[in-house]
Amino acid sequence: MAASKSRFSGRKYANGNHKSQQKAYNKTKKGLALRVNANRLRRQLKIKKGDPRDAGHYAGSTTKGRAQNRSKNRARIA
Secondary structure, three states: OOOOOOOOOOOEOOOOOEHHHHHHHOOOHHHHHHHHHHHHHHHHOOOOOOOOEEEEEOOOOOOOEEEEEHHHHOOOOO
16 A cells, blocks of 8 residues: 655644645735734734734734734634
8 A cells, every 4th residue: 555645744733734835825915914914913012922912903904903812812723
């Protein structure tokens, strides 16, 4: 029996995304916009790396948001 080839290479992130998939997504127009807006809001709110809070956007907004507890801001992984 031949070894099955995986669709994605490399390790998996905790949220289920594979690193090769995530790297490719972050280069797309949509992925780049999400990343840029998230980093901008983090800077505006002066949230440091390692802070127990996340920069949570208000619904439908790409520019406004608030500092929010990580457990409230992130989707649950089943």
